[in-house]
Every structure is written in structure tokens, then in C-alpha cells.
Amino acid sequence: MRDRTQRQLDGVLAQGGGGTHQNRSERDTFAGMYAERLARLWAVENSLCFGRLDNADHTSLYIGRIGLADDEQRRLLIDWRAPVAQPFYRATPAAPMGVTRRRHLQTKGRTVIGVDDDLLDLDGLTDEDVATLNGEAALLASIGARRTGRMRDIVATIQAEQDRIIRSDLSGVLVVQGGPGTGKTVVALHRAAYLLYTHREKLARRGVLILGPNLTFLRYIEQVLPSLGETDVLLSTVGELYPGVTPAVRERPETAALKGDERMAQVVARAVRERQRVPRKPIDIKLDRYTLRLDGRTLDAARNRAARSRRTHNEARAVFVRHLLNALARQAAKQLGKGMIDDDELADLREDLRTEQPVKAALNRLWPYTTPQQLLIGLFTSRERLDYAAAELSAAERELLLREPPRKGGDWWAESDVPLLDEAAELLGDIDPAVLRAGAWMAEEEQAAARAAEQEEGRAQLAYAKEVLELTGLSDIMDAEKFAARHLGDEFYLTTAERAAGDRTWAFGHVIVDEAQELSPMDWRMVMRRCPTRSMTIVGDLAQTAAPAGARSWGQVLDPYVAGRWRAESLTVNYRTPAELMAVAAAVLPLVGPGLSAPSSVRETGERPWSASPVEALVPAVRAGVAEGGRLAVLVPESFKDELGAAVAAAVPGAVSGPGTAALDASAAVLSVADAKGLEFDTVIVVEPALILDESPRGASDLYVALTRATQRLGVIHTTALPEPLARLERRRIA
Numbered sequence: 001m002r003d004r005t006q007r008q009l010d011g012v013l014a015q016g017g018g019g020t021h022q023n024r025s026e027r028d029t030f031a032g033m034y035a036e037r038l039a040r041l042w043a044v045e046n047s048l049c050f051g052r053l054d055n056a057d058h059t060s061l062y063i064g065r066i067g068l069a070d071d072e073q074r075r076l077l078i079d080w081r082a083p084v085a086q087p088f089y090r091a092t093p094a095a096p097m098g099v100t101r102r103r104h105l106q107t108k109g110r111t112v113i114g115v116d117d118d119l120l121d122l123d124g125l126t127d128e129d130v131a132t133l134n135g136e137a138a139l140l141a142s143i144g145a146r147r148t149g150r151m152r153d154i155v156a157t158i159q160a161e162q163d164r165i166i167r168s169d170l171s172g173v174l175v176v177q178g179g180p181g182t183g184k185t186v187v188a189l190h191r192a193a194y195l196l197y198t199h200r201e202k203l204a205r206r207g208v209l210i211l212g213p214n215l216t217f218l219r220y221i222e223q224v225l226p227s228l229g230e231t232d233v234l235l236s237t238v239g240e241l242y243p244g245v246t247p248a249v250r251e252r253p254e255t256a257a258l259k260g261d262e263r264m265a266q267v268v269a270r271a272v273r274e275r276q277r278v279p280r281k282p283i284d285i286k287l288d289r290y291t292l293r294l295d296g297r298t299l300d301a302a303r304n305r306a307a308r309s310r311r312t313h314n315e316a317r318a319v320f321v322r323h324l325l326n327a328l329a330r331q332a333a334k335q336l337g338k339g340m341i342d343d344d345e346l347a348d349l350r351e352d353l354r355t356e357q358p359v360k361a362a363l364n365r366l367w368p369y370t371t372p373q374q375l376l377i378g379l380f381t382s383r384e385r386l387d388y389a390a391a392e393l394s395a396a397e398r399e400l401l402l403r404e405p406p407r408k409g410g411d412w413w414a415e416s417d418v419p420l421l422d423e424a425a426e427l428l429g430d431i432d433p434a435v436l437r438a439g440a441w442m443a444e445e446e447q448a449a450a451r452a453a454e455q456e457e458g459r460a461q462l463a464y465a466k467e468v469l470e471l472t473g474l475s476d477i478m479d480a481e482k483f484a485a486r487h488l489g490d491e492f493y494l495t496t497a498e499r500a501a502g503d504r505t506w507a508f509g510h511v512i513v514d515e516a517q518e519l520s521p522m523d524w525r526m527v528m529r530r531c532p533t534r535s536m537t538i539v540g541d542l543a544q545t546a547a548p549a550g551a552r553s554w555g556q557v558l559d560p561y562v563a564g565r566w567r568a569e570s571l572t573v574n575y576r577t578p579a580e581l582m583a584v585a586a587a588v589l590p591l592v593g594p595g596l597s598a599p600s601s602v603r604e605t606g607e608r609p610w611s612a613s614p615v616e617a618l619v620p621a622v623r624a625g626v627a628e629g630g631r632l633a634v635l636v637p638e639s640f641k642d643e644l645g646a647a648v649a650a651a652v653p654g655a656v657s658g659p660g661t662a663a664l665d666a667s668a669a670v671l672s673v674a675d676a677k678g679l680e681f682d683t684v685i686v687v688e689p690a691l692i693l694d695e696s697p698r699g700a701s702d703l704y705v706a707l708t709r710a711t712q713r714l715g716v717i718h719t720t721a722l723p724e725p726l727a728r729l730e731r732r733r734i735a
């Protein structure tokens with residue numbers, strides 16, 4: 001199939017760029033399609049075939065990452081998402097679904113290196129055999145394996161409770177609550193692949209959005225989907241959802257919490273109305289031949305008419321302007337000594353006035369075109385505007401919102417601003433493209449930003465062109481720049497996901513939210529706008545909520561949108577953390593809140609978690625941990641991050657400080673708990689748990705998250721006394 005696709009692609013590209021526009025665009029479409037198919041076929045190389053089902057009727061089926069048929073259309077391999085593959089994940093001895101044996105195949109390249117059977121035909125088996133059957137060996141081999149720094153797919157070992165979630169209906173909102181390590185992330189990713197496979201028609205055009213907690217996490221999971229065979233998926237954080245803004249400012253938790261509060265929707269709405277306020281006193285507009293006056297009544301009438309038009313602010317401006325220009329034209333006619341004038345004359349006068357500089361200036365002041373950025377900067381840097389727009393907040397709260405204006409070249413946006421920008425964009429609406437192009441109303445910096453975005457686009461096109469040429473082996477004979485100019489028109493080369501990423505108003509076919517407990521009410525308003533059909537999968541753990549504006553119950557989050565219409569599933573088995581470690585984490589749960597229960601671990605390792613003092617023992621402990629092999633993380637209080645990061649990175653070869661791709665690939669990384677959200681490591685060393693506990697209002701959740709990141713070994717290093725639940729850890733002397 002690869003050879004055939006490669007030949008098809010070569011054929012299309014060899015035709016060159018001539019012909020009519022339509023010919024070219026058809027060729028481009030085919031080239032894009034073949035290149036994508038080729039990439040997909042290369043991505044399934046590892047464990048292409050991982051299972052076999054032997055049926056009671058003596059037929060067999062092979063299960064794999066994708067489906068394959070031979071030239072006579074005989075099925076060679078069944079895609080894991082196909083309905084006939086379902087027994088591979090669901091059949092049990094009690095309900096064998098027509099299957100007598102399920103075989104897991106382990107392969108290296110094209111060689112089978114092991115098989116592992118579940119016998120589902122129970123004749124001749126003891127009760128004990130029956131109780132333990134369910135692909136345990138394959139599962140245990142998979143979860144006990146060393147971690148690579150990237151999440152792997154689990155198509156070969158999906159468990160029955162997970163399979164039910166993966167194949168659940170497309171429509172409606174599905175909430176999956178599950179403790180740490182229960183596979184929420186991995187199940188959500190497989191669900192995306194399953195839905196795109198099963199509902200290709202519906203979803204490919206609209207795409208699927210997957211939201212994760214931070215960029216490191218997205219790097220951690222991004223390879224899982226292509227290896228499952230999907231490309232119409234946009235991975236993003238909530239902070240990246242507003243095109244053109246990259247939040248980089250860290251703010252105080254109280255400020256973030258307030259900005260996530262749903263009262264902010266009212267604040268933004270009032271800030272927009274503030275831009276439409278008209279003065280009580282009349283305004284005089286001096287022109288060459290006469291002076292015109294706009295009195296309070298005329299202004300009020302124009303404003304009310306614009307408001308009643310129910311258009312967005314920027315769109316309603318036309319209504320406002322037209323009303324005022326009419327009033328001005330009538331006055332001008334009077335002053336020019338014309339008695340009654342007809343509609344045509346009025347229209348001429350109006351158009352003359354429209355281009356008069358003093359008139360333009362007055363209209364701009366009265367109802368200014370406004371971008372979401374301008375609105376929020378104007379609001380948060382002016383006490384007066386805040387007093388007006390945020391009158392319902394307390395004085396102390398308004399103080400939290402007040403900020404210095406942006407400095408040239410400096411970062412200004414924080415993650416919690418993003419849903420506010422989105423809210424503002426909804427109310428402000430688009431600015432007429434002709435006005436935008438004229439650009440005069442834009443601040444110089446914004447014009448520069450628009451130019452930079454254009455250049456960035458050009459660079460992205462070029463990079464893509466190089467990639468295609470390399471993939472197709474044509475890079476020696478074709479110049480990437482020429483290729484980009486000829487083949488990559490405005491839109492052609494964009495996948496659904498890329499188009500969606502650049503469009504704030506894109507409506508996705510399905511939205512998956514991971515670590516959903518962290519989203520604030522304002523975040524949810526934005527996310528819901530991206531999914532008008534409310535076809536969503538929401539996965540999270542209320543015991544892990546760290547964000548001050550995060551969720552305390554799923555009902556509280558969802559009832560405002562889909563009251564009584566969402567369904568809940570739970571995952572109860574922890575595939576990551578061994579029982580010895582989970583016992584320690586579970587002891588911390590009562591500090592998080594009443595009534596929470598920990599998931600049960602699927603395996604024991606015999607490795608007991610330990611504690612050691614003082615903090616100076618950290619470097620030798622990291623060295624010893626690295627020597628044991630695998631990947632290690634040191635999880636520290638936010639306030640110690642830089643200092644301890646620098647110390648460990650300087651003393652331990654291969655160790656890195658802080659999040660990012662480097663942290664995923666390093667043998668040891670020093671991270672805050674927030675950086676480690678959703679990730680896992682072979683060994684974890686938690687530093688100063690008492691400080692992690694005290695550092696934020698949700699410190700207990702942070703500590704719980706930290707203690708559940710390890711797949712093998714856990715240590716705690718401290719100088720400050722240990723919190724009570726950790727007091728009985730086995731003491732270790734670090735030499």
C-alpha cells in the first residue's frame with residue numbers, strides 16, 4: 001500500500017504546476033491526500049498487527065492498528081475500531097461473544113516475539129483459571145514496561161471498562177471521572193480515534209478538538225494519535241484557543257480565580273457598553289462653513305437605535321453612524337439655507353460629511369471600533385473604567401484586576417485573559433475588513449503584529465513544503481520555495497485541524513477536554529462556544545483540582561449548559577501507580593476533601609516508598625535514582641523550582657530544569673507539580689511535601705497529584721516536618 005501510494009503521489013507531483021486553475025487545485029488536493037495517506041501508513045509500523053480472535057465457527061480474525069485487504073478485497077487485518085474487533089476488548093469467559101480464544105501478539109519489527117492467550121472456551125478450566133483470565137499477562141507486561149517520555153497507544157490491551165467509554169455514542173456530553181492513572185487521557189485519545197473512524201463523514205470536516213492542561217502535556221500525548229491513524233485532530237490548551245494571542249504572564253492565583261469567575265461575563269459586557277456611552281453635554285463639530293451640534297437627545301436616540309439592532313458592537317456602529325449622519329445632514333441643509341430636501345440630496349450631504357475629518361473624529365470617539373485586545377487593555381489599566389464596568393465586584397476585587405499598560409515588546413496576556421478575550425470577541429464582533437485593511441485606526445504595534453503573523457504564515461508554508469518534498473524524495477529536484485508558491489495556495493494545504501486553529505469561530509464536530517477539573521467557569525463558556533452541538537467527552541478527577549477557579553462537581557460545571565442531559569462513567573482501576581505507592585497517596589485524600597476514594601492499583605512491585613532528610617540529600621538521591629534506570633522526576637514546591645532545578649541540573653549529567661520537550665526526554669527533570677500534570681515517570685522524588693501542601697489553597701490536591709506520578713518508585717525528601725499522612729514512610733539514609 002505504501003508503494004502504491006508513493007507512486008500515485010509521484011505521478012501527481014510530476015505533472016508540475018501548469019494548466020487551468022481548476023486543474024492545479026485538483027492536483028493539489030490529490031497531492032495533499034496522498035501525502036497524508038503515506039504519512040499514515042508509515043505511522044502504523046510498530047505492532048501493526050497485535051491480536052488474533054479465534055471464533056467458535058473455526059474462523060480467525062487478525063486485529064491491528066489499521067484495516068488491510070489484499071487485491072481480491074479479502075480482509076487481512078481488521079482495524080481495532082471496527083465493530084467486529086469489539087470482542088477483542090470485551091469478551092470474557094462469562095460472555096465469550098462467539099470467541100474461543102483471544103491471542104495477544106508481541107512483535108519486534110515484523111517478527112513475532114511472544115504470544116499470550118486468553119482461553120474463553122471454559123471447558124476443562126478450573127474456577128481459579130477462570131477468575132484470573134482477561135489478557136492479564138499482556139496488560140501487566142505493558143504497564144510494567146519502562147517509560148519513554150511519550151505516551152504510547154494501548155490498542156493491544158484496552159480493558160473492558162475503558163472500551164465501553166471509547167465506543168460510547170458520539171452525541172451528547174459524556175463525563176468520565178476517574179482517579180490518577182486510570183487511563184482517562186489514553187482512553188480519551190482512543191475515543192477520538194474511534195469516533196473519527198466510525199463517524200468519518202460527520203467529523204472529518206469539522207474536526208475534533210482535544211484540550212489538555214499545558215504544552216508539555218500536549219507534547220507528551222501528540223504521538224499517540226497519528227499512531228492510531230488520525231490527523232483531523234487539533235491538540236490545544238485552553239490558553240491557545242484565541243488565535244493570535246500567546247499567554248505568557250504568570251499571575252497571582254487570586255487574580256486568576258477572579259478572572260475565571262462567571263461574574264466576569266457581566267464585567268466584559270459592561271465594558272463593551274462603556275464604549276457606547278454618549279456624553280450628556282452637546283458636542284460641537286466645527287467645519288469650514290458652519291458648526292454642527294449633536295445634542296444629548298440625538299445622541300441617545302442614535303445609541304438606542306444601534307443597541308436595539310441586536311448586532312455586535314462593531315457591526316452596530318454602522319447603525320449608530322448612519323443615524324447621526326442623517327441628523328447632521330439635516331442640520332447642514334438648514335444652515336445652508338436649503339428648505340425641504342429630498343432623499344437623494346440628503347444622501348449626498350451625508351456622504352460629504354462622512355469624509356470630513358472633524359466628523360470622523362467625533363464618530364470615532366462616540367462609538368469606536370474596538371478589538372477584544374483594546375477593550376481588555378483599556379479596562380484593566382483604568383480605574384475609572386473598572387469602577388464602571390466592574391461595579392458589582394468589591395473594591396478589593398477591582399484592585400486585583402488593575403494592571404500597568406503593556407510595554408513595547410513585553411508580554412501582557414495571562415491564561416485567564418483568554419476566555420475574556422473570547423467573550424469580548426463575541427460581543428464586539430468583526431470589524432469591516434475594508435476598515436481593517438486601512439489600518440489607520442490600529443495602534444502601530446498592532447499593525448506590526450499583523451505583519452508578523454503574515455510572515456509567520458509564510459514560514460509555516462515553507463516548512464511544510466520542505467516536509468512534503470523530503471517525504472516524497474523530491475527535495476533534490478524541486479525548490480521548496482517554488483513548490484510552496486505553486487502548490488500551497490491560501491487554504492489548500494491546511495488540514496481541518498490547522499484551519500480550525502486559526503479560526504476563533506470554528507465549530508468542532510466533537511470536543512474532548514482532559515484534566516477538565518481545572519477549567520474555570522469562564523473557560524467553559526469559551527469551550528462550549530466551540531461546540532454548539534454539545535458532542536463532548538469530558539475527562540477529569542475532582543480530587544486533583546488545583547486551579548483556584550476549577551471544578552468541585554461535574555453538575556456545577558455542566559448543568560448551566562446541558563442540565564440533566566449529560567451521562568457519567570467512571571474508571572476505577574489504576575494502571576500506573578503500584579499498590580505500595582497508591583497507599584501513600586490515598587492517605588492524603590482526606591486532606592483534599594471528604595468522601596473521595598482512591599482507585600485500586602492493578603499491580604504490586606514490592607518497592608516500598610521512602611523518605612529522607614535533609615533537602616541537601618536531593619542531589620545524591622537523584623544520582624542514585626538515575627542509576628536505577630528509566631526516567632526520573634523531582635517534583636518541588638513552585639517557590640523552590642528555580643533554585644533546586646539549577647542545583648540538580650548542574651550536579652547530575654543529563655538532568656534538566658523546568659518543563660518542555662527537554663523534560664520529557666531527559667533522564668531526570670525538576671518540575672513543579674503543575675508542570676507534571678497528566679505526566680508519568682518511572683521514579684518520582686517529591687521535595688518538601690509540607691510546603692507543597694501550604695503553598696496554595698488546593699495544596700492537598702497538588703500533593704496527591706505529585707504522589708501519583710510514578711510507575712515504579714517513590715521517595716520523599718524534606719527538611720520541614722512531614723505532613724501527618726506521610727509521617728510513617730520508611731526512612732532511608734542517603735549517602
Ligand SMILES: Nc1ncnc2c1ncn2[C@@H]1O[C@H](COP(=O)(O)OP(=O)(O)OP(=O)(O)O)[C@@H](O)[C@H]1O
Nearest residue numbers: 154157158159180181182183184185186575576678
Ligand atoms: N488498558 C491499558 N493498557 C496498558 N496501559 C494502560 C491501559 N490503561 C492505562 N494504561 C496506562 O496507564 C497510565 C496512566 O494512564 P493515563 O495517563 O491515561 O491516566 P489518567 O487517568 O489520565 O491519569 P492522571 O489523572 O493521573 O493524569 C499510562 O501509562 C497508560 O498508558
